[in-house]
Amino acid sequence: MELRRRALRHVDQAEYEHFLKYGEQAYGLTPQEIKGYDHELGEERAFDSVEHSYPEDYYFDIVEADTIVGRVLLLKMGHYFQLDFMVFDPYTRKGIATKAVSEALASADVLTRHEVRARVLDQSPHAVYARRILETNGFSSTGNYFVKGRRRRFSLQRN
Numbered sequence: 001m002e003l004r005r006r007a008l009r010h011v012d013q014a015e016y017e018h019f020l021k022y023g024e025q026a027y028g029l030t031p032q033e034i035k036g037y038d039h040e041l042g043e044e045r046a047f048d049s050v051e052h053s054y055p056e057d058y059y060f061d062i063v064e065a066d067t068i069v070g071r072v073l074l075l076k077m078g079h080y081f082q083l084d085f086m087v088f089d090p091y092t093r094k095g096i097a098t099k100a101v102s103e104a105l106a107s108a109d110v111l112t113r114h115e116v117r118a119r120v121l122d123q124s125p126h127a128v129y130a131r132r133i134l135e136t137n138g139f140s141s142t143g144n145y146f147v148k149g150r151r152r153r154f155s156l157q158r159n
Contacts, residue, residue, distance in 0.1 A: 001063070001099050002064075005059065008048040008053040018086055019034050019037060025121065025125060057076055062097075071086055080115040080117050083101070084118070092126075097129075097133050098133045111149040118145070120134070
């Protein structure tokens, strides 16, 4: 398993098919959002999203034998980073996501400065596995949210 960082948020046919199957249940995507992905894929069946990419975000492809088998995203949300990850069906339950999340956190080095949060929807067919992946990577559960690190607070001192 190898992580490859991208400068832009990339969506391709494999991810689109994953969203078609699990988007609403696992990720909270509306049918309109999923249809928008299909429209943007165009004839190439892949796109790099310039308007949804930010320099402070981290976009990783999970690669096995030169095939993209999933994604890990760390998205800056004000004072914390939101962690999202997916592994496409033929590659699940092999420890790939657990390792990819660990490597993405180490590579991005965001925990030295920020809290990282991940949300697991109860209705997700992957909820049990996602929780296990997060707990194995040191996240603590607070309801449907998992948290690692802590928010750094700063105060100004007057002289």
